[in-house]
Amino acid sequence: MLLIDNLHAFYGKSHVLHGVNFEVGQGEIVALLGRNGSGRSTTAKAIMGLVECEGRIVWKGQPIQGKKAYEIAHLGLGYVPENREIFPKLTVSQNLQLGQKRNGQNGRWSFDDMFAMFPRLKEREHNEAGVLSGGEQQMLTLCRTLMGDPDLIIIDEPTEGLAPKIVELVGQFLFSLKAKGVSVLLIEQKLTIAMSISDRALVMGHGAIVFQGTPDELRANTYIRKEWLEV
Numbered sequence: 001m002l003l004i005d006n007l008h009a010f011y012g013k014s015h016v017l018h019g020v021n022f023e024v025g026q027g028e029i030v031a032l033l034g035r036n037g038s039g040r041s042t043t044a045k046a047i048m049g050l051v052e053c054e055g056r057i058v059w060k061g062q063p064i065q066g067k068k069a070y071e072i073a074h075l076g077l078g079y080v081p082e083n084r085e086i087f088p089k090l091t092v093s094q095n096l097q098l099g100q101k102r103n104g105q106n107g108r109w110s111f112d113d114m115f116a117m118f119p120r121l122k123e124r125e126h127n128e129a130g131v132l133s134g135g136e137q138q139m140l141t142l143c144r145t146l147m148g149d150p151d152l153i154i155i156d157e158p159t160e161g162l163a164p165k166i167v168e169l170v171g172q173f174l175f176s177l178k179a180k181g182v183s184v185l186l187i188e189q190k191l192t193i194a195m196s197i198s199d200r201a202l203v204m205g206h207g208a209i210v211f212q213g214t215p216d217e218l219r220a221n222t223y224i225r226k227e228w229l230e231v
Contacts, residue, residue: 001026001183002047002077002152005056009039009046009207016042017053018207024152029174029184031194031215033229034204040187041082043204044154047185048072048079059152078150082157082187084141088130092121095129095140099147107149108180114143117173135166142173152183159193171197191229195219203228 002024009017017039024030032040046053049069057065064072073079087095096111115122118139124132129140138158145153155174159167167190174184175197188194194201195215203211203218205228211218218224 001060002185003056003058004043004047005058007043007046007053007055007057009042009051009053011042011051016051016207017046019055020204020207020209022202022209022212024183024185026151026183027178027181028200029178029186029198031198031201032185032187032204033189033191033194033201033218035189035228038204038228039207040204041156042207044079044081044156044185044187047154048077073148073150076149076151078145078148078153080141080145080153080155080158082160084137086129086132086137086140086144089128091126091128092124092132092140093126095144096147099144107147108182109146109149114146117176118143118169135162138162138166138170139173142170146177146182150182152185153177154185154187156187157189158186159188159190167193189229191225 004020004022007017007020020043034040042051045051047057049067049072053065056063059075096114120136121139124136132140158170171193174186177184186194198215201213201215201218202209203224210228211224
């Protein structure tokens with residue numbers, strides 16, 4: 001579904017990504033791992049049209065580099081940034097409504113689906129999002145993105161700063177997306193959740209992919225884990 005070919009990205013004169021190559025298939029969960037500063041978040045932003053880049057980004061056979069972020073979103077790519085970016089003065093329900101992108105057409109996900117996955121959001125349905133806990137805000141951001149009915153969702157550090165119980169809920173949520181045919185590009189530092197739910201693992205270092213393989217192959221590769229990951 002998604003093909004990244006020889007991707008280079010820049011912040012002004014700073015060259016951040018150096019020839020990144022990978023693919024994400026339909027219904028596949030791919031973990032993009034690496035230390036802070038390795039280029040993982042920049043890769044996500046490049047895919048979503050948020051940074052200057054060169055190379056090929058192909059979505060369902062269609063080149064999308066150069067398109068605006070809202071155009072890319074309407075093609076079926078969802079993005080959950082690391083800083084969550086909820087609307088704090090709007091209620092939980094209003095935040096979810098803002099996520100709907102397909103002109104009222106029936107998608108794969110409904111309000112009832114969101115509340116079934118995260119009952120805490122149902123309890124907070126009429127509360128302003130700004131008063132939610134960090135874990136509740138992460139749940140809301142994930143659900144708001146899903147309300148746009150994406151075919152692929154890019155999620156940047158969804159478990160950062162969350163309690164272990166919430167981390168487990170987020171992992172279950174991501175794995176449940178496979179049943180609906182949604183692909184996931186999961187950007188993570190923590191190996192535990194990424195290795196437990198992913199079909200494939202990519203490791204980034206200095207703006208390039210330094211490893212691609214299955215979680216089992218990464219577990220067996222002590223050099224990559226020691227050199228390029230926080231373990």
